[in-house]
Amino acid sequence: MRRLLCTAAGSVMLLTGAASAAPLSVDITAIVQHPALDAVREGVKKGLADAGMKEGTDVTFAFESAQGSPATAAQIARKFVGESPAAIVAISTPSAQAAAAATKSVPIVFSAVTDPAGAQLVKSVEKPGGNVTGVSDMLPVKDQVALIHEITPDVKRVGFIYNPGEANSVSSLKAFKEAAAASGLSVVEGPATRSADVQATVRSLVGKVDALYVPTDNTIVSAFEGAVSVANSAKLPFYAADTDTVKRGALAAVGFNYFDVGVETGQVVAKILKGEKAGEIPVVFAKGTDLQVNKTTAAKIGLTIPEAVLGRAKVVE
Template identity: 40%
Template sequence: MRRTIIALLVVAMAGSLLAGCSKKEKVIKIGVNQLVRHDALDASYKGFVDALKEAGYIEGENIEIDYQIAQNDQATANTIATKLVNDGCDLILAIATPAAQAVANATKDIPILVTAVTDPAGSGLVESNEKPGGNVSGTSDLTPVRKQIELITKFLPDAKKVAVLYCSAESNSKIQVEMAKEAAKEFNLEMIEATVSNTNEIEQVVQSLVGKVDAIYAPTDNTIATGMPTVAMVANSNKLPVFCGEEGMVNNGGLATYGIDYYRLGWLTGEQAVKILRKEADTATMPIAYLPDDEYTLTVNEEVAKQLGIEIPEELLEQ
């Protein structure tokens, strides 16, 4: 009898252990394909991770994050995308338009969230920004381009000609360039295009603008953002002010911007990820999200203003 009882206890304990194992929470695999390292994209990734953590998804506990940087190279972005798909990720975050396009081309099944993408529909990532219709959704970093162009006229009321500096390979930049041209007409500014294909061309192109334009406008272009120290080195030494698409570029030598908070943008994307992981939402019906207009902030680099001999307008000091 005693042996029978012991045997039954052993079976019961084994069953209990097996039951516990079967209830063990699955570790969720999240892949990240970030185009390049610079302040804005890094901040968006941090915001994404922090939003997941706030919701109880913690790396090393119940999620595993494979964070990859494509070094601003499309072929590398494509390779990373293929790797993340083959590794069986449960969700993929793509940061910046070229990285998003690489991931979207690699899978039509795994949920993809994009961030730091100006116009997902215009970049061919979704059917429409209101109704994505597939496995891709996310957040847009569309900035107030008109307000940024207007800002030039507030600092430089006599400005006549402005160069828009961007990488010709980035579709998100081309969208902003068209918006900038429309805004320039409203403020009686002549807008000329100054393009590069990689960071190695930045110094020569900026140097070629000296004496030909009154200012440079650099939208949220990843190549220019990465090479912003070079832009600033040439432009500021020649008293050529640079107005930027986002705060990180200003901090790296630009003069001013009205921009968005990329950490907040990444957080918003993280909140979308939580809904998808909890099966509360689907990418096909989840609209592309934007930060509210009242979260645009003015950033002025006072050291650069002093170097350029430009006085910050009184009305801007009050903001």
């Protein structure tokens, strides 16, 4: 039989005997389920398959969502650690933080984490140390601010809707404010700590801002339909960092294809399953951005998307 040993340093060793090898287990957790995070999960499987690891034969998967609750994320992390998997994949910052708090030995690969060093998941992105590494989706905020100017040049005040309890979003807010200030935009914060608060937060910004923006914030994105319905009623352009929200009603987004982010994550997991130590693998930064726009939403709010933008868009809804 082949057995998996997780050492105190977080490394993985395979002991091979005469019998056929048992598949290695990879436990996947996410703070909540929505299209972008679901795409990451499927991408992880593809990344491992591309690395020659066949599901059911070489690797098996378990998945649990925390349904937006950090306390549940911590429970899931402890449960997974008790199962001694070959690796834990933690999608989103809260889930990654919960997993990192639960173990210093089982390898952890995070995904869709904007600022892993700021979230104290790694010592540095070049040399993570410990048992944690992964893939960062650091947002292209300058491109996002430029898009706001290009589609809606008269916008002066942008409402930034986010959960201040998400480290990702706090880092994104800082970066967005810097990019906005450099281009003459002011930012009005719209905090919402629960998905149930999102619509009320959007309503509170009506009349105070000229446009809305949401980063890759899981609390807001999981309640996006309600948020965008309020924005449309108020004729407010709603921009996003999560490209999956465009088909859900966002006016436009410049961001990552999260299936591709998952594939990159799966490639990191494969390295660990093949013997590399998580803490010795540098953090990977997601590559490539997509521009997506929604002409239906534009029509609802009485806006025309410039032809130059439509011509560059990878997806037009």
